[in-house]
Amino acid sequence: MSEECDPPPEPLNAGLYIVATPIGNLGDVTRRAADVLRRCDAIACEDTRVTAKLLRHLGLSKPLWRYDDHAGEKDRARLIDSMRERAVVLVSDAGTPLVSDPGYRLVRDARAAGVPVTSLPGPSAPVMALTLSGLPNDRFLFAGFLPAKDKARHEVLAELAGVRATLVFFETAPRLAKSLAAIGEILPGREVAVARELTKLYEECRTGSASELAEHYEANPPRGEIVLLVGPPEEQAASAEDADTLLREALQTQKASQAAAAVARATGLDRKTLYARALKLK
Known part of the structure; x- marks a missing residue:
């Protein structure tokens, strides 16, 4: 008696599929994302090792094509050419693609070339950090990573000082202390939040003034991925x-x-x- 096998998945229509992936906890992958990853023809990703780990979790094996900060026009052209006949998924290492990564160029060129583009919602570290922080979220501005150089960092914070919204940045653990010091200097009196290791075992979201947080993390050096948030300026009547x-x-x-x-x-x-x-x- 022969064993029954599951029928092969129906193929997806050709085009580009933007798929959000977990930001730490692999259990956060959506059913729809898993289905698209199962049915696609290939996956464009930042780091093949990171994406391979997610595929192993899902019990899948797919061709992985590298697409990262170093990808140029020729790389995009080859991908777009493949999308005319194949279903190609775009993922980042974690979270929603195009949020502080070069994927927007691929989407822009795909749309210009008439390639169908589909986006699947899913995990997003900036949005999760915002919901955890307790800072005002009716208006917020995501500004990516703060510059590494002191002068450029100060210039960016000064430029954003008048924005009447919560500011959301990505930051690295080694640069957190300098960023908190700059916020305390350029944006004094603002409420600040540090959200790190989101969805992981040691997840935390700590709020306070820039100086209070700097003191805490000087005594407790942070690890992992960090989202740094700065509350909006207080409403003041101008004379x-x-x-x-x-x-x-x-x-x-x-x-x-x-x-x-x-x-x-x-x-x-x-x-x-x-x-x-x-x-x-x-």
Whole structure:
């Protein structure tokens, strides 16, 4: 008597499939992601060793094609050419592809070439950290990794200082102390959160001031992947003197209408009133 075998999976339509993968706990892979990985023809990934580990967990074996920060136009062209006849999955090492990785170029070129693109939702470290932190989440800005150099790091934080939203960054354990020090200097008084080892055994999300967190992690050196969050600035009513100062600065490089619009965004004051004041100052 012959043994019955499961029928082979039905193939997917040709195209590009963006698949989110677990950020630590392999149990977080979705059923739909597992099904697409089972039915696809090949997988484009950052590190074949990391993706191979996920496939072993799922009991799968697929051709793995390297696609990372070093991939160029020729690599993308070859992938897109394959997608015309094959179902190719794009994954990152962890989380949702295109979030702080070069996958957007592949998606952009695939769309331009008329290749169908499908995206599957799933794990995302920035969103998980935001939900754990307790910081305001009605508006947030994800800004990727902070620069490694001190001067560039300070410039980025100064540029984002006026953004009325929670700021979300990726960070590495060795650079956390310098980033916390810079936040304390450039964004004083803000509530800060450090979320690390998300979905793993030693997951934690610690909140406090930048100096409090710096003191804690100096005594307890962190490990693992880190999401660093900074709360929005406190709402403050701008005085007429403050508005005039801002307008004078803006008028040095902008027209009255542009200066009024910029100061309105920064202060919440009425743009028409600011425009009339800008005309007088000019």
